[in-house]
Amino acid sequence: MSDNVVNSVSKTLDKLYKEPLKQLETLIGATGLPVYKDPKSGALLWVDVRELRLRFTLSVNKIAKFVDGLREGKLLYTVCKRCGAKFFPPQADCPRCKASDMEWRETSPVGELITWTVINVKPASFSHHADYVVGIVKMPDGFNITAWVEADPKTLKPGMKMRLLVDRRPGENYITYWFKPA
Template sequence: MDDAVNKVKEAVGLPVIEERRTSSRLWFSQRELRLRYTISIDRLRRFFEGLAEGKVYATRCKHCGTLYFPPQADCPRCRRSDMEWVEVKGEGTLLTYTVIYTKPASFAHYDDYAVGVARFPPGVNVLAWLSENDPRRLRVGMKVVLRVVRRLPENYLTYQLVPVED
């Protein structure tokens, strides 16, 4: 770090760090923010009822036919709220995946996990954890199904991609 910045840093306690890779000087906020989303489920209740039944639902705009997953209660393309529920089922095709070894803080208590994106009929992409975290058993193009599972230790229902046995 250059002398001018160092002098200011010493004099006023300027919160500056030098980024190792680029040597850029970065000011960093002294407040650590915790972020927790709250999302209204009033108009998406069917999705959660579906999970309890072992089903995964997307929404489709009745006007333009666009499919949304995760489901949306409104269609941003035509600004209407005339949606229908469509079950995402059958075999999907794994489009991509990655294994997460370095987890975000809120997921640090889980074993290493794989996340993938799969394309399901009738044409919707689903981003989800995979049931398999061994990259030797995963490949792009493999068939997967969606399965509702209970995420532990939190004990809530979610969905994951499960490779279909050959």
């Protein structure tokens, strides 16, 4: 998976959509329209045969320091120099007092697990992953971080110490952050 992640994710998605697309062909063949009734709500749905491909492109220009931090294995947050508000994910402009004068700080290495959930029904964009755990971790810096937790969910307990990891995650092969029991 790690040598050609983009192709591999694309193939997984193709496989996932193969069966629904076959059903769409059958529907159009039989009724002449790509229209069916939603079995749950009874609502009429039109499934267009034209496929839109969407890939997120987000500007990270104003938080370039955050990107630099990831490259160095650090997770950075911002503190508003005017009102003291802390932000993770970092904000370049303070939504509280509207100032744009921010101090960049490194997040503490260990936090405490508040709660977590196992994701069995994955969004299509994560369908190439096995079931995974997402947790909320309270950081001593004064904010919570929501991220993946690398652990057997049966071993997790509220209040457990969690270590922050900043590294390449298998599955995407780019640098991101997640937690592991400390």
